[in-house]
Amino acid sequence: MEIVSKRTHQVLSYIAALDSPDVLIPVESVNEYGANPNIHVDKGDWWDTANTLAGLARRQRAFDLGFGIQENYSDFLARFGWIEIQGGSVVRITDLGKALLRHLNKPVIDTTSNDLVEVVTDPDNPFAYADALDAVTSAENSLLVDPYLRLDELRDIADFRVITRVLIGHKLKPKDYTLMSHGLAGLLNAGNEIEIRKSTALHDRYLIPPVGNVVMLGSSLNGIQKNICTFTTLGTRSSEALRSLHEEIWNEAESIEPTASQHRGPEEETAKPTES
Incomplete structure (x- = not known):
């Protein structure tokens, strides 16, 4: 039985890998990694524009169908207590998140x-x-x-x-x-x-x-x-x-x-x- 998706597992692992008292993990960094974890291939401005328009179209269609707007990864992980967002801008993994990650990596x-x-x-x-x-x-x-x-x-x-x-x-x-x-x-x-x-x-x-x-x-x-x-x-x-x-x-x-x-x-x- 899958507890979380592979991408969610990947994002939680990303946060855990960086989590340290000396490192600040911006919320924007987490959400960008979750949305685009792989290296971009430069296919020209038209490709970026097409992707942006396609993404907006998908979000609008989901909204029209009553699904609402998909929450970002930081809000999703925080909702279950797997991370906490400090000051609205910095992410830390919680003990609950670490316990989940231990299970997922097992x-x-x-x-x-x-x-x-x-x-x-x-x-x-x-x-x-x-x-x-x-x-x-x-x-x-x-x-x-x-x-x-x-x-x-x-x-x-x-x-x-x-x-x-x-x-x-x-x-x-x-x-x-x-x-x-x-x-x-x-x-x-x-x-x-x-x-x-x-x-x-x-x-x-x-x-x-x-x-x-x-x-x-x-x-x-x-x-x-x-x-x-x-x-x-x-x-x-x-x-x-x-x-x-x-x-x-x-x-x-x-x-x-x-x-x-x-x-x-x-x-x-x-x-x-x-x-x-």
């Missing part, structure tokens, strides 16, 4: 099928990371196995509240584990139910739901926007074997305990580890 992975299903993310796509997060948060109460997961990615997946256990590797820098402990404390205080353990037995990356098909991740989450990434659902036999194996790993893994965070200075920022 690849559908059938975890009940025995067939292999692949979802490929493109690093040139500005929403590749969002696509990846939606793909790995498609099953409730899941175990995420990612040897190179760090605090930033942990915070992102915690927003979805469907991954309750995370297995990470042993090759991160010591400060990464310290930051992870501090971040975990904050997530638990905010009501997230998530547990993290560390193991030396990890190499590949998986999303492992309690039942159904395991999803194999072609890249660590911190590499989504640098590499083409393929997510593959595995068959029943492979899924059951991996689920059993990682339950054993989980039971033997070292728990990362939440630690109250002190003031963190710039010197605590760490570089991302190199994957092996």
